[in-house]
Structure formats: C-alpha cells, structure tokens
C-alpha cells in the first residue's frame with residue numbers, strides 16, 4: 001500500500017465514503033463531512049449540548065464533566081487562521097477535561113525541515129487521542145482520515161480526525177453549531193435564544209403558519225455562496241428537515257453564486273431552491289425575500305481563497321447589495337433569526353454593528369453555541385454522552401425542559 005496516495009479515494013462519490021468514517025460500533029470514527037450527521041444524530045447532539053451547558057452551571061457539574069475525558073489528549077492542528085473554531089474547541093476540550101496541544105504555525109514545526117504534513121499528522125497520532133484540524137488544503141482532513149484507517153489496518157496507532165474547516169470545501173462542526181442555534185431559536189423557549197419566546201401564541205395570530213422546529217421554514221443564504229464552506233455544510237443539513245425553502249441571495253457571478261453540485265443535492269433532497277440577486281426580489285409568495293425568510297444566514301466574501309486574477313474578476317461584483325442595514329432588518333419577520341458564521345468583514349460591513357442589539361441578531365449566541373455543540377460532539381466521539389445524560393437526569397430530575405434556566 002502506498003501511504004499518502006489518496007486521490008482515487010477522494011474522487012469517489014460522497015455517499016461511497018461515509019461507511020469508512022464509522023467505527024465498528026457504528027459510532028462516528030472521524031468527522032469529515034456534514035453528510036455524516038443525520039437528523040437523529042443532530043437531535044441527539046443538541047440534547048447532549050443542552051445537558052453540558054446545564055451541568056456546567058455548577059461547580060459540581062463542572063467537576064463531573066471535566067472528569068469524563070481527563071485521560072485523553074487532543075491535538076489542535078490549525079494551519080489556517082481561526083478564532084472561534086480554535087477557541088471553542090479549546091473550551092470544549094477543557095469542559096470535558098481533555099488536555100491539549102496545538103500547532104498553528106507549521107514554520108515552527110519540523111515541516112520547515114521538509115517533513116510532510118502527513119508525517120506530521122502521523123506523529124500527532126502517536127501522542128494524542130484525537131486530531132482536530134483546519135487547513136487551506138481541500139480534502140486534507142479527509143485524506144488524514146484515510147491515513148488513520150490505513151494505519152489501523154496495519155495495526156498501527158490510529159486516532160479520530162475532526163475536520164475543523166478544509167479549504168472552500170466543508171466545515172461540518174460549524175454546520176453542527178448552526179443547526180443547534182436554529183434548533184434552540186425555533187423552540188421559542190428561552191429569551192436568549194429567541195426574541196419572541198413569550199409570544200409564541202401571539203405570533204401565530206400574525207403568522208398563522210408558524211410552528212416550532214426547523215421544518216416548514218424559509219432559509220436565506222446571502223453573500224459568497226459559491227465558496228462559502230459553511231453554507232455548503234449547513235444547507236445540506238437543513239435539507240434533512242421537511243418542507244424546506246431556501247433562497248440563495250448572491251451576485252450572478254460564476255464563483256459567488258450557488259454551485260450546480262450543491263443545488264442538485266438540495267433539489268434531490270426535496271428542497272425548494274431559489275436563486276435571487278437581491279433581498280427585494282420576489283419570493284414564492286410574491287413578497288420580497290427579506291420579508292419571507294425565517295432565518296437569514298449572512299456570509300463574508302472569502303477573499304482568502306482568491307488567486308490574483310480571480311480577485312480582479314470580483315471588482316465587477318457589487319457586494320454593497322449584499323449588506324444588511326437597519327431598514328432591511330426592520331422589514332424582517334418579528335421572530336426571524338440572523339446568523340453569520342463570523343468573522344464578519346468590517347471593511348465590507350455585510351452586518352454593520354448597528355444590527356448587533358436587534359433581538360433577531362443571533363450571531364454572538366451562535367458563536368457561544370459552538371462551545372456546547374463541539375463539547376457534545378467530543379463526548380459522542382469518546383462515548384461518554386450516556387454518562388452525561390445519566391448525570392443530567394440525576395441532577396435535574398425536576399426539569400422537564402432543558403432550556404429553562406440554562407445560560
């Protein structure tokens with residue numbers, strides 16, 4: 001076997017790859033694609049995340065959580081810049097007691113002496129129990145999961161790989177926290193998750209079709225749709241719910257608009273897909289899209305993926321039409337949620353700070369949810385989610401709704 005030659009495996013259809021990413025007990029072994037997260041697992045991880053956040057409110061709960069994986073070590077291999085993903089994984093590891101180390105700058109590792117990134121990853125697997133990695137190189141995390149599987153086959157040490165963002169390709173744990181944020185928002189159960197939590201019945205008088213949950217909702221994605229790895233991952237996960245409508249609001253530019261592969265996947269999943277170029281274009285019901293969406297996912301133009309000549313080509317794309325402002329937000333539904341994976345680009349201003357105090361602005365909550373969602377994922381990977389549920393039931397036996405009183 002030629003270790004490190006994965007091209008033919010990468011080029012297979014996505015669905016042909018998924019079984020290799022599971023362990024023998026049918027749990028996830030590696031987290032590489034959002035397609036690995038089915039609706040049942042997403043609901044389960046949301047409930048584990050709720051339990052982690054509830055337990056972490058007390059000293060005793062924190063002590064319990066941090067005892068769960070105190071015998072495990074995590075390597076964070078982030079060679080592409082990150083604030084939220086890196087730090088929320090650090091915090092998630094700390095919550096569960098994992099000790100951790102990081103390589104963020106390969107120029108201070110032995111890669112400067114000619115070591116290949118694959119040899120680096122194999123070395124990490126010698127010392128750590130999970131490798132959480134972000135790279136500019138598309139498919140690199142996927143290839144590392146094949147490396148681990150091959151090592152396993154030859155009875156060498158092998159550990160889980162978690163994809164924390166790969167090129168313009170996928171960002172599955174961002175999609176996990178995005179779904180978790182939308183799940184909490186559309187439960188209409190807590191003031192910090194939904195501006196309208198006390199007014200659900202009143203809202204239904206104004207919006208008779210409104211229901212709790214993700215099904216039957218209208219989702220808008222705005223900005224750099226073509227290269228937005230968070231959009232790719234989230235849209236695929238949302239397609240697991242029923243009766244979903246999606247608007248992709250982007251310039252009619254070959255690199256920025258919705259790609260054919262994602263569009264076809266969503267159509268195959270039964271999503272009603274619409275591509276528009278303005279918030280004011282008419283939606284299915286004839287109203288402007290900005291007034292129709294239940295959830296608006298704003299994105300930044302991903303200039304870090306540009307090569308010189310491509311950046312020049314964007315000069316013709318007028319991105320000022322893909323910025324929110326107070327007037328647009330005022331036209332949105334009272335309960336609509338505004339999300340953004342962040343960072344937002346302060347030079348472009350796709351979400352100006354004047355929106356931040358609007359109760360529909362969920363993006364800071366969304367970032368914090370990343371810590372709970374990633375802790376839930378790590379607990380699931382290491383099979384301690386059942387212990388979290390048992391402890392939660394013991395400590396919170398009087399609670400019938402996880403959300404009440406949860407920060």
Ligand code: CP
Nearest residue numbers: 082083084085341342
């Ligand atoms: N959303 C996200 O991935 O943010 P960072 O690039 O800061 O990790």
